[in-house]
Amino acid sequence: MLKVDRIHVRIGGVEILRGVSLDVERGEIVGLxxxxxxxxxxxLKTVMGFHRPERGGVYVDGLDVTRMPPYTRVKYGVSYMPEDLRVFPWLTAEENIRLAVLLSGKMDRYREVLEKIYNVLPEIRRFSDRQGYYLSGGEKRMVALARVLAVEPKYALLDELFEGLAPAIVERLMKALKEIAGEGVGILVAESNVILASKLCTRIYYIERGEIIASGTPQEVLAKITV
Ligand SMILES: Nc1ncnc2c1ncn2[C@@H]1O[C@H](COP(=O)(O)OP(=O)(O)OP(=O)(O)O)[C@@H](O)[C@H]1O
Ligand SMILES: [Mg+2]
Known part of the structure; x- marks a missing residue:
């Protein structure tokens, strides 16, 4: 289980997170x-280790990672797709993926990892030789998602995966995420659209001004936030 326990995060003197708690089991898709x-x-950045909480902790399968740097958390199975994707424009789609495998120290398993990625995201084969600069928004997101999978994570943190995408590609990515979860990856998606999140997630945490104000099944959360 990935567990966030009552974290308080202060940035530039302002308390941005106020006692946020949540958990994600392997194999489930949870929405924030x-x-x-x-x-x-x-x-998400605090879970990955880019912010240090002043109170509270982050635990990966019972291990306290609160004081560990991001690269150590990757080794323990946490992977992160940032909001701005960071797909390298002058590397091809496949080179972007290869770089992630290289940095995670799994080059000896490269073919196997790539095969696994192409199984859930076969479309990437079509544009594997194209540089990031020339990829569409949807294609870029597939590459960013592929890079998350390249480290063979136990838990994947995905920030606004669907932003700005047409409904057909949103459906396509949702199907891919369900397959990825089916293989035992716990997925936490940050999403501002509650209707989209309801279609994808088994559980949702609703956050407002740095506090979780509702949590539960999509139906429960929708009922709580619309009253
Ligand atoms: N480095 C920073 N310096 C100052 N304020 C920050 C910083 N990072 C985040 N904040 C503030 O913290 C609050 C929460 O920001 P955050 O990016 O976590 O929101 P979000 O829920 O992801 O929003 P969005 O849906 O727009 O992506 C905002 O008010 C933001 O301005
Ligand atoms: Mg955001």
């Missing part, structure tokens, strides 16, 4: 949903 500026990205 809330309006712009609510603290979704800050939560």
């Amino acid at each position: 949903v809330g309006p712009n500026g609510a603290g979704k990205t800050t939560t």
Whole structure:
């Protein structure tokens, strides 16, 4: 289980997260949903180790990783797709993936890892030789998602995966995420659209101004936030 326990995060003197708790089991897709500026990205960054909470902790399968740097958390199975994707423009789609495998120290398993990625995201084969610069928004997101999978994570943190995408590609990515979860990866998605999140997630945490104000099944959360 990936567990976030009552974290408080302060940035530049302002308390951005105020006692955020959540958990994700392997194999489930959990949503962190809330309006712009609510603290979704800050939560994901804190789980990954880019912010240090002043109180509370982050645990991966019972191991306290709160004081560990991001690269150590990757070794323990946590992977992160940032909001701005960071797909390298002058590397091809496949080189972007290869770099992630290289950095995670799994080059001896490269063919196997790549095969696994192409199984869930076969479309990447079509543009594997194209540089990031020339990829469409949807293609870029597939590459960013592939890079998350390249480290063979236990838990994947995905920030606004669906932003700006047409409905057909959103459906396509949702199907891919369900397959990835089916292989035992626990997925936490930050998403501002509660309807989208309801279609994808088994459980949702609703965050507002740095606090979780509702959690439960999509139906439970929708009922709580619309009253
Ligand atoms: N480095 C920073 N310096 C100052 N304020 C910050 C910093 N990072 C985040 N914040 C503030 O923290 C709050 C939460 O930001 P965060 O990016 O976590 O929100 P979000 O829920 O991801 O929003 P969005 O849906 O717009 O991505 C915002 O008010 C933001 O301005
Ligand atoms: Mg954000």
